[in-house]
Amino acid sequence: MSWGFEKGRVYNRRASIHAPFGGQQQGGIITPAKHNLVIIVTGEEGLEHGYHDKWTVDGSFEYFGEGQVGDMKMDKGNLSIASHSVRGKSLLLFTKLKSGLRFDSEMIYEDHKIVRAPDRLENIRDAIVFILRPIEAVFEHVEGVPVGSPQTAKSLDDLRKRAFAASVQKPSKNQVTTSVFERSRDVRDYVVARSLGKCEGCGNDAPFARPNGVPYLEPHHIRRLTDGGPDDPRYVIALCPNCHRRVHSGSDGADYNGTLLEKMKVIEPAAPN
Structure with missing residues (x-):
């Protein structure tokens, strides 16, 4: 829905x-x-x-x-x-x-x-x-591709540049060069790496690790009602499952979403030069 x-x-x-x-x-x-x-x-x-x-x-x-x-x-x-x-x-x-x-x-x-x-x-x-x-096809495809492990992930700075580039891809007359799947993965991988294994909402450690050792956190799109797809990394936050459920299903979900938006002003204050 x-x-x-x-x-x-x-x-x-x-x-x-x-x-x-x-x-x-x-x-x-x-x-x-x-x-x-x-x-x-x-x-x-x-x-x-x-x-x-x-x-x-x-x-x-x-x-x-x-x-x-x-x-x-x-x-x-x-x-x-x-x-x-x-x-x-x-x-x-x-x-x-x-x-x-x-x-x-x-x-x-x-x-x-x-x-x-x-x-x-x-x-x-x-x-x-x-x-x-x-959007469900994009979400399912990205979920099926593991988040880069700490041993293979690119530097955080490189991931950040790729994520912002993915979010602002300008319309062109050229053929598709970077698919929406790739752009979505770039944003997800950066947001998870940026968190350094801690929920950017409550500050607690990720509850468990993925099979490849990457801390399990879920990207949440603050400005949209549905998660998934490319987005400006300044409005995507890495949350533990508990915080993620709170923002989508909690009685104070809308207020908590506003709190997360304020947190992002500190976490990701500006786009890279």
Whole structure:
């Protein structure tokens, strides 16, 4: 469940999205001003504007950006998709049906490509196609790759540079060079290494070690409701399982999350030069 939405359930756009979150009443990209949230909608209606959204064989989803006439530009709603991770915003995908909007998955932006496609007037133009992946697929893949052991991990400084580079990967017209899986691992590995084996929430030692000897701590994304994927390391904190459960399930979870945000101002005050 992401932001209260259940996968596969159909929702009324006005009652379930605009009433609680706000955002644009029209169009396929909704960017509520007061919430760390970007909502995208796919469906057959987009075909008349030259949009051919689709799932691919590798499990990614190709989503056409907005812009009905002329070349699409990387601004407004399109930029909100490409920059959602670094801005700490969740990206939710819905499919428009006759009965409402079906929630499909929370997604992570991996990259985008430029393709030649017709616009609403049937003129061929440059169209932006976003390559997105379900966040659960990213999380499961990263969890399946062990955190680097103390004997093989790169220096903390190098890990830090890689993590920040992963969090601010700029959209480009080039093919994917660093996958969202690699970028997610870079952030996770740095955050765990930065902790030096102690929970960055309560300060206690990690409760146990992983099979390769690395202290067991869990990365928590402070600005997002769902953990996983690339993010700015200044907003990802290494927590013991107890602190992690507290922030997600405790009665004081929201307040504790605010406390963790304040701690991060000391733990990770600035990005590397």
